[in-house]
Amino acid sequence: MTDTPFDPMQQLAGALPFLKRYDDQIIVVKYGGHAMGDEAGALRFGRDIALLEQVGVNPVVVHGGGPQINAMLKRLNVQSNFVQGLRVTDAQMVDVVEMVLAGTVNKQVAAAITRAGVTAVGISGKDGDLIRARKLTRTIRDPGSNIEQVLDLGFVGEPESVNPRVLRLLIGADIVPVVAPVGVGADGHTYNINADTVAGAVAGALEAERLLMLTDVAGVLGADGKLIPEMTVAQVRAGIEAGWISGGMIPKVETCIYAVERGVKGAVILDGRVSHAVLRELFTDAGAGTLIRP
Ligand SMILES: Nc1ncnc2c1ncn2[C@@H]1O[C@H](COP(=O)(O)OP(=O)(O)O)[C@@H](O)[C@H]1O
Numbered sequence: 001m002t003d004t005p006f007d008p009m010q011q012l013a014g015a016l017p018f019l020k021r022y023d024d025q026i027i028v029v030k031y032g033g034h035a036m037g038d039e040a041g042a043l044r045f046g047r048d049i050a051l052l053e054q055v056g057v058n059p060v061v062v063h064g065g066g067p068q069i070n071a072m073l074k075r076l077n078v079q080s081n082f083v084q085g086l087r088v089t090d091a092q093m094v095d096v097v098e099m100v101l102a103g104t105v106n107k108q109v110a111a112a113i114t115r116a117g118v119t120a121v122g123i124s125g126k127d128g129d130l131i132r133a134r135k136l137t138r139t140i141r142d143p144g145s146n147i148e149q150v151l152d153l154g155f156v157g158e159p160e161s162v163n164p165r166v167l168r169l170l171i172g173a174d175i176v177p178v179v180a181p182v183g184v185g186a187d188g189h190t191y192n193i194n195a196d197t198v199a200g201a202v203a204g205a206l207e208a209e210r211l212l213m214l215t216d217v218a219g220v221l222g223a224d225g226k227l228i229p230e231m232t233v234a235q236v237r238a239g240i241e242a243g244w245i246s247g248g249m250i251p252k253v254e255t256c257i258y259a260v261e262r263g264v265k266g267a268v269i270l271d272g273r274v275s276h277a278v279l280r281e282l283f284t285d286a287g288a289g290t291l292i293r294p
């Protein structure tokens, strides 16, 4: 993790072209549970988001909270299982997931931004008809017999539709929306949705200028382990095919591809633990992390 000194005021002095480029544009920031770190980290993140709003950019935050859900489940002595990176979520667990994501984490992130002097409002996908969810299933293939098995993940969903009206109302009132990744199904049930997926869907629905995915690695690392500053969709697909993009990075790059194919100008995967990661990416020539573009 590189953390070279960064003076936001000095950077902003030379940031006029960037300020013009992003003026009144929507920037969707996915704030991953691993990127959050401690209370001080959340406050630093809140200050950066507030600063974006103050200089005329329209940030929209979608947060995760996987590690925070894990900590609560541990306290409750409940075991969690994952299939292809998705938490198998039964009816009781979805209550805990909603409590942590739409409760504790959502309010912590909104409060951190508000403490920095800009109004933020925390909502979940269940508010304002934001995210209608449909149940997600996963298919696994047994390599020996080649037999496919459909796995029931319980109340795990994917966005069926995103209605950005409530987000646009908040943006228009100079309020930063902070979105927790839960949605409501046609059956009225609450669904747990992967936060990367929600961030991509929200960025697509808002036709955002940028999607920033804050995680705990520097970005996409090549086969040689070095950070790749910029990639096209075709290069990302080749990396997945060749196997050097794997594991948790696959849903992240797929979210970026989804977003850029729906009109988002660029999607960036970057290390949210680095101080002022968001400002470095938006307001410096070098940027931060890996930019994925069409
Ligand atoms: N080419 C790659 N570049 C960077 N990380 C990769 C790559 N391939 C696989 N990974 C893995 O993906 C992980 C990031 O995904 P994940 O842990 O799910 O992030 P988050 O918790 O922020 O959603 C990295 O820690 C790394 O182990």
Ligand SMILES: CC(=O)N[C@@H](CCC(=O)OP(=O)(O)O)C(=O)O
Pocket (backbone or CB within 6 Å): 031, 032, 033, 034, 063, 064, 065, 066, 067, 069, 085, 086, 087, 097, 156, 157, 181, 192, 193, 194, 195, 196
């Ligand atoms: C279905 C599913 O797996 N949902 C995720 C939602 C939170 C999330 O995605 O948080 P991060 O971005 O911090 O990983 C979960 O239950 O952990």
